Amino acid sequence: MMHAELCKAKIALWPPSTREVLRKIKEAVGGALDEWPIWHLNALVADHYKRNERWNLTLFLLCNTAMPTDIVYLYKIRGVLGDDDAVKDLAGIIRRHQFGELEKWEIEVMPFRITVDTPKTEEEKKHKWDGVGDPVKPLKKGYFYKYPVTSPSFARTIEGCGPWVEAIKMLNQAPMPMTLRDEKFNARFKLVPMTDPDFVPRLEFAEE
Secondary structure (H helix, E strand, C coil): CCCHHHHHHHHHCCCHHHHHHHHHHHHHHCCCHHHCCHHHHHHHHCCCCCHHHHHHHHHHHHHCCCCHHHHHHHHHHHCCCCCHHHHHHHHHHHHHHHCCCCCCCEEEECHHHCECCCCCCHHHHCCCCCCCCCECCCCCCCCCEEEECCCCHHHHCCCCCHHHHHHHHHHCCCCCCHHHCCCCCCCCCCCCCCCCHHHCCCCCCCCC
């Protein structure tokens, strides 16, 4: 497993457009990259995501409030979704997160998201990082609090579901053209023009 400085060195070699997407994700998650769990940081910079890495990294980003559209865009622009099964799997994760179906799993959360307040209502009990109460006791370096993979209530409303629905639509589109991908040019890859019929979004949802 690579240490944080080596992971950040790999990120520094990414194209500016890719680093910009990561910047948005990092702002949502919070904290410096070397404050993230090192196993998720290693998964982030991997050239290909195994299923377990993709599952855990995606849950970590979603639970720490990264937008699903940014997550999908980063994965696609980096070309880390190896095949159709990976695409369907990711679409299933995002859809289940939208509808609050992942709460039986727990994932690491950034410490500032956890408070030791005593909730007064049932609504507050579902959201321990709602900005009230005192911060939890800091853990020593390398240790993290875990919390159920909850989703915001607005994700299940017509007004707020956009990022989840749009992320799944993005997954049903053709792969990013090579000019937007991190991979080195290879003549075996097709440079897809924006007018190519393959770029017309297929709006059906991928099956889990």
